[in-house]
Amino acid sequence: MIHCCPQPHPIRYRGFVSGLPRLPLDSGTVELLPRDGSALLVPGFLAPDDADDLLDRCGASIPWESTSLVMFGREVAEPRLSAWIADIGVVYGYSGRDRRVHPWSPDLDRVRRLCEARTGSSFNGVLANLYRDGRDHMGWHADDESCLGVDPVIASVSLGAERRFDLRHRQTGETVSCLLPHGSLLVMSGRSQIAWKHRLPRSARLDNARLNLTFRLIRSPR
Numbered sequence: 443m444i445h446c447c448p449q450p451h452p453i454r455y456r457g458f459v460s461g462l463p464r465l466p467l468d469s470g471t472v473e474l475l476p477r478d479g480s481a482l483l484v485p486g487f488l489a490p491d492d493a494d495d496l497l498d499r500c501g502a503s504i505p506w507e508s509t510s511l512v513m514f515g516r517e518v519a520e521p522r523l524s525a526w527i528a529d530i531g532v533v534y535g536y537s538g539r540d541r542r543v544h545p546w547s548p549d550l551d552r553v554r555r556l557c558e559a560r561t562g563s564s565f566n567g568v569l570a571n572l573y574r575d576g577r578d579h580m581g582w583h584a585d586d587e588s589c590l591g592v593d594p595v596i597a598s599v600s601l602g603a604e605r606r607f608d609l610r611h612r613q614t615g616e617t618v619s620c621l622l623p624h625g626s627l628l629v630m631s632g633r634s635q636i637a638w639k640h641r642l643p644r645s646a647r648l649d650n651a652r653l654n655l656t657f658r659l660i661r662s663p664r
């Protein structure tokens with residue numbers, strides 16, 4: 443079941459300080475994973491003004507939906523809003539449900555092209571996620587659906603409040619954490635989805651919203 447969100451969400455950006463060290467925006471590309479795949483963080487991928495404008499415009503224009511997930515046989519509301527934007531006929535689903543497909547806006551298409559230029563990969567859809575405040579989150583999972591193919595490249599752009607992002611090795615339990623800055627890009631590739639899981643944990647006392655754009659290539663469009 444997909445419910446449309448009745449109100450547009452006011453998005454404001456204010457920096458968020460947590461216990462993790464903040465990377466300078468000009469620190470170039472940082473590899474987060476010690477082995478078994480790659481998670482490259484590019485802190486200053488978007489210029490600050492561009493990131494501010496995108497946060498405002500995408501927050502207001504993306505058709506946010508509240509979806510439900512099936513967990514242990516029970517339907518529960520996903521603790522964030524999201525929307526699937528993709529090329530015509532590119533269907534994506536998880537938790538047993540296909541998402542409604544929305545067309546590209548000029549803003550999202552432009553960011554897609556920037557991600558393609560940076561990664562050398564092609565993307566035919568983006569899952570946009572809105573974490574309204576620190577209570578919204580995403581639990582441990584991997585982007586390992588068969589429609590993404592083997593060793594997918596996922597380009598994930600962060601806008602708005604800084605949130606912690608964790609990666610945990612499936613076999614050793616080793617965990618890597620970082621902050622995802624406003625305007626940053628995280629590129630997960632190689633064995634990162636097979637060997638690791640990732641999550642965006644709850645963040646206590648955070649009132650500001652974070653918007654995330656995860657560009658993907660669906661290899662088996664229906």
Ligand SMILES: O=C(O)CCC(=O)C(=O)O
Nearest residue numbers: 571580585598642654656
């Ligand atoms: O919000 C994020 O940075 C992660 C989102 C994510 O992992 C997903 O949608 O699969």
